[in-house]
Amino acid sequence: MKIGLLLVEESPAGVQQLIQTVAFQLIQEHELFSIEINDQSEVKVQSYQKEQILFSQEFEAPMIRPSHLRNEVDLSIFDQFDQVIVLGEKSNVGNDLLEKLTVAHLHIPLIDEDTGQNLGYDTALDSIVDQILKVKDTINSMKYDHPRIFGIQLPEELSENLIQDVVVAVNEHRIQNMLELEGIATLLKQSIANGKTYGFIIFDEHLNPNEVVKQLEQYVAVDWKYVQVDQSLILGPYPSGADRLIANKLAKKIIQWCLSHK
Template sequence: MNIGIINFEMAPAGVNQLLHKVVSDLLQAHTVTGIRLDAQSGALTYKNFADENVAGTFVDFKNLLQLSTLPKVPDGLKELAEFDAVVMIGPQQAEASVKALSRMFDSTSCLFLPVSINQTIEGTDQPLGYDTAVNYMIDSILRIRDTIDSLKYPNPRLLGVQLEGSVSRQVLEEVAIAIGGHVLNHDFEENHLEQLKKSLKEDFDSGQTYAFLLFDERIDAERIPSKWMADIAIDWKTHKIDEALCMGPEPTARDRITAMKLAAGIVEWVRNDQASGKLLIKSNKVDVQLY
């Protein structure tokens, strides 16, 4: 079989490990081609993985596949009909394009693998890349805590930790639990704000000299001390966590395990010559949901 692989928009930690495993396994019996859609020209370029030195081990994890821009309409991907099967990796919003392509093709099957550093994938226990991203966020905040814990300010320090982009409520809440912080969601209501201020006052009245407040870019950081926290005596400072740094090259143990499970699921889907669908992890097992 002639197998194509394309990666849209996002490559969180674990994707490259997954690709090495999939390519090295499939090359034993199939032609495997990396595909890239150029954002400027809209042209597709190809890389025959048989010409690459792809080892089925963890020795060399050089990047195998460049990212492609997700097209607004899938017509630019009609050339993919020349493949027997295409594995498509990307964020949740890429699924609509994958479904459209699967309906467009007569004899080409498409397998969608949703990935995310947020818990925003429908139907999966935890998307590939999530655990590594959350670990990086927590480590970054704890390093700041080690510094400010030894410093004294005229007023208690409220450190706003702003996560880049639009972050799911679950990410904010889980990171806050891990570091003993507080959350301000972008769509907060007045009663939540009052409860937040009450909790912060309780922290400071107990002798705590600092607290963390987590939010994402949908909230203007400067409005927090000047508008919403104006009635609390605080020393305000912000720290921004770069989304790109949450997708580092070193996956956590959990993301490595998830990557290998998903890789095995992709290989099995190809070998069984299954119809189009998407690949998820449910109850710690790989689950192919056919369209």
């Protein structure tokens, strides 16, 4: 049996482990392929081999890259398969592809059905919080003429829930627009008056760090530096224990479906 795998969203932590588990189980008796479609609707189909899976497990190498289905997709590319597994948000599939597929197919959102938790969420939260806490450790060991304020610039694509959880986890400030800076400056002054020598302002990429500090300094004198959190570090190849659990639960569901729909 020939089985194709299609990923339709950016690869969160845990996706590669999910595919490793599925591939290692199914290639014993079946042919498994990655399907990748780029922005120009060009298609790349690649067969998974046992050596590739073992290499990916040892070195956390990617097993599949996300496809971009912004344009009309030639459905005949799926005719070569007996089954197709589509991983990711249904809204990213586009053009009613799932309804038009004539081959047996399974759509798997990257979510734990039991908890509602998105695959990769826990790893992303841990990664961002860990980066902020490392900066805090550095600040605590140094003295400055003015309070040291760090800007933490997050990737713009992060969910609102994730950003809110980061703010609560590190107990710092967050702005969504420049008009909020005056209120943040007041809170920073209060913290400084109570003996705190540093603070953090969390914002995403639609705000310019240089403009943020320029506006902030109208209300309070600060020693400013900002850190840009890299998207690759959030998606990262090293999923947390919680995301490994979700990945394996999704992998089990895929394997059971494939074997029961021969």
